[in-house]
Amino acid sequence: MKILVCISHVPDTTSKINFTEDNSKFDSNAVQFVINPNDEFGLTRAMWFKERQGASVDVVNVGGAETEPTLRKALAIGADAAIRINTTATDGFAVASELSKIAKDGDYDLIIAGRESIDYNGGVVPGMMAASLGASFVNNCISLEIEGQNATAVREIDGGKETLSTALPLVIGGQKGLVEESDLKIPNMRGIMMARKKPLRVVEAENIQEKTRTISFEKPAPRGDIKMVDAENIDELITLLHNEAKVL
Amino acid sequence: MSVLVYIESENGSFKKAALEVASYGRAMANALNSSLSAVVFNADDVSTLSNYGVDKVLSVKITGDYNAETYADILKQAVEKEQSKVVVLSSSADCKYLAPLLSFGLDAGYVPNVVDLPESTAPFQVKRSVFTNKAFSKTEISTEIKIIGLSNNAFGLAEQAVSSTVEVFNPEIKPSKVVVKGIDKATDKVSIADADIVVSAGRGLKGPENWNLVEDLAKVLGAATACSKPVSDLGWRPHSEHVGQTGKPVASNLYIAIGISGAIQHLAGVNSSKVKVVINTDPEAPFFKAADYGIVGDAFEVVPKLIEKLKAFKAQNA
Numbered sequence: 324m325k326i327l328v329c330i331s332h333v334p335d336t337t338s339k340i341n342f343t344e345d346n347s348k349f350d351s352n353a354v355q356f357v358i359n360p361n362d363e364f365g366l367t368r369a370m371w372f373k374e375r376q377g378a379s380v381d382v383v384n385v386g387g388a389e390t391e392p393t394l395r396k397a398l399a400i401g402a403d404a405a406i407r408i409n410t411t412a413t414d415g416f417a418v419a420s421e422l423s424k425i426a427k428d429g430d431y432d433l434i435i436a437g438r439e440s441i442d443y444n445g446g447v448v449p450g451m452m453a454a455s456l457g458a459s460f461v462n463n464c465i466s467l468e469i470e471g472q473n474a475t476a477v478r479e480i481d482g483g484k485e486t487l488s489t490a491l492p493l494v495i496g497g498q499k500g501l502v503e504e505s506d507l508k509i510p511n512m513r514g515i516m517m518a519r520k521k522p523l524r525v526v527e528a529e530n531i532q533e534k535t536r537t538i539s540f541e542k543p544a545p546r547g548d549i550k551m552v553d554a555e556n557i558d559e560l561i562t563l564l565h566n567e568a569k570v571l
Numbered sequence: 572m573s574v575l576v577y578i579e580s581e582n583g584s585f586k587k588a589a590l591e592v593a594s595y596g597r598a599m600a601n602a603l604n605s606s607l608s609a610v611v612f613n614a615d616d617v618s619t620l621s622n623y624g625v626d627k628v629l630s631v632k633i634t635g636d637y638n639a640e641t642y643a644d645i646l647k648q649a650v651e652k653e654q655s656k657v658v659v660l661s662s663s664a665d666c667k668y669l670a671p672l673l674s675f676g677l678d679a680g681y682v683p684n685v686v687d688l689p690e691s692t693a694p695f696q697v698k699r700s701v702f703t704n705k706a707f708s709k710t711e712i713s714t715e716i717k718i719i720g721l722s723n724n725a726f727g728l729a730e731q732a733v734s735s736t737v738e739v740f741n742p743e744i745k746p747s748k749v750v751v752k753g754i755d756k757a758t759d760k761v762s763i764a765d766a767d768i769v770v771s772a773g774r775g776l777k778g779p780e781n782w783n784l785v786e787d788l789a790k791v792l793g794a795a796t797a798c799s800k801p802v803s804d805l806g807w808r809p810h811s812e813h814v815g816q817t818g819k820p821v822a823s824n825l826y827i828a829i830g831i832s833g834a835i836q837h838l839a840g841v842n843s844s845k846v847k848v849v850i851n852t853d854p855e856a857p858f859f860k861a862a863d864y865g866i867v868g869d870a871f872e873v874v875p876k877l878i879e880k881l882k883a884f885k886a887q888n889a
């Protein structure tokens with residue numbers, strides 16, 4: 324089984340979000356970048372398929388040279404090879420189109436992406452890849468088993484979960500649950516040394532026309548001060564929620 | 572030309588988010604001087620939709636469970652039939668599943684997490700939330716057909732009565748590559764996505780045996796229950812209750828956080844709730860800086876009192 328894990332390179336979850344160039348660009352100054360958390364769960368599940376079922380695992384990113392440390396980290400976790408599609412990621416459609424070309428050329432059976440990138444929260448890339456490849460698609464995937472050409476997946480739905488059966492080739496939008504938090508691997512020294520020798524191939528992009536474009540950013544308006552209520556005076560809280568906030 | 576909305580129902584009745592989508596669709600149609608069409612699946616009584624400004628209802632009867640691929644294809648046929656230029660979907664898990672498929676099928680630009688009506692319709696620019704509610708972006712859609720994913724609770728309900736027509740719509744139904752084998756869903760509980768009120772608790776509750784406090788409070792309020800990430804990682808609560816940047820997003824009217832410190836990853840995911848109440852023993856807990864009402868106190872003393880007082884309040888206001 325050939326697995327491709329799509330890795331989005333995103334600001335660390337603790338990052339303060341700021342913008343530059345007249346609020347038209349994300350300010351990456353002093354921001355630490357990481358593997359998108361949803362992709363980290365997917366990558367760890369891919370490692371499971373590698374160890375138990377002899378799958379090969381490649382990772383891919385659409386981005387500039389600055390994303391290579393993130394790809395190296397994925398290699399240190401255990402991926403076999405990395406591909407970087409050399410272009411600035413614009414909208415989900417353009418990214419999905421670039422990734423689909425790699426997926427098609429490499430003839431992958433299983434494509435693992437995340438349910439969303441935590442930067443733009445698009446949640447579009449996996450679905451668009453599936454559509455463009457004519458592959459099966461499971462979003463919000465929290466469990467995945469593969470046997471031969473058949474796949475059983477669990478999808479999180481509002482208020483519960485749903486078990487699905489489908490066939491390869493398959494694209495998933497994965498998230499926590501795919502593996503447990505405690506299964507996540509921190510690269511060790513040996514992994515990091517080995518990652519240096521693993522192939523990281525840079526391919527030129529197709530330069531696909533995007534369908535949506537960010538014009539500018541703004542931060543939410545600062546919120547009003549909190550009203551503190553005495554622990555002995557719960558009635559006041561109820562009154563405030565009823566009369567002032569009007570939520571009761 | 573028309574605006575098209577997908578109206579989701581559950582057990583035959585419309586979801587609140589679906590009526591919000593209709594309200595938004597009506598306002599969009601007014602802005603574009605066009606009509607509003609709605610696609611409904613297996614709904615018995617569609618008359619409510621005329622209160623929310625739907626001019627034309629396309630009623631689809633379909634057997635079997637929800638399927639993203641099949642539904643996306645049916646919506647595509649509806650868009651083509653109605654010559655719709657704007658499609659509005661909710662932020663439910665089902666809508667987020669089908670939106671990219673529909674977008675690809677229609678060659679249409681799709682923007683999720685939209686929080687308002689377009690600032691301008693030519694060029695078509697909408698405001699959406701990004702960086703898990705830490706910022707907004709103005710995004711332009713350049714394709715002829717535009718798909719909007721509306722954030723839950725961002726627009727609200729707005730009634731506008733019109734006289735609507737209902738048409739039976741018989742699309743071609745294509746089989747999907749994905750088949751549903753089973754659904755495991757608590758039918759007696761409000762889901763986090765649909766809830767007006769969410770009661771959430773963190774590690775401050777000490778252990779799973781104390782969750783009756785959270786359940787009881789949620790029950791009085793008709794609320795959904797949620798938890799912080801460590802609580803689900805520790806197995807105190809199911810993963811499906813984990814909210815925050817890496818869990819479920821919350822956009823309720825009221826979010827009550829009990830024994831949750833308010834880490835940046837937690838706040839990011841619950842920020843778009845309208846009113847936040849924090850109960851925490853530590854006056855320095857970061858959550859107090861991000862909330863509207865706060866009580867410094869021990870959950871084990873405050874919550875039981877709150878439950879009693881709310882019961883009395885509900886009885887009085889019933």
Ligand SMILES: Cc1cc2nc3c(=O)[nH]c(=O)nc-3n(C[C@H](O)[C@H](O)[C@H](O)COP(=O)(O)OP(=O)(O)OC[C@H]3O[C@@H](n4cnc5c(N)ncnc54)[C@H](O)[C@@H]3O)c2cc1C
Binds near residue numbers: 798802817829853871
């Ligand atoms: C990549 C990444 C992603 C993450 N994503 C998420 C996410 O999506 N959601 C999320 O929640 N977290 C997330 N986290 C974890 C986050 O950083 C915090 O660790 C977590 O939110 C803390 O949970 P907590 O508030 O329940 O626990 P704690 O931080 O331990 O806080 C417990 C709180 O309870 C209070 N308390 C103690 N006893 C009582 C009492 N008797 N009565 C009242 N209050 C009491 C304490 O004062 C304290 O403030 C993420 C972390 C990382 C690294």
Ligand SMILES: Nc1ncnc2c1ncn2[C@@H]1O[C@H](COP(=O)(O)O)[C@@H](O)[C@H]1O
Binds near residue numbers: 362386437438441445
């Ligand atoms: N630039 C990118 N390079 C590689 N994979 C990506 C990129 N952007 C998004 N993805 C994948 O698509 C998933 C969903 O991203 P998005 O649609 O941007 O929210 C991510 O979790 C990644 O798996």
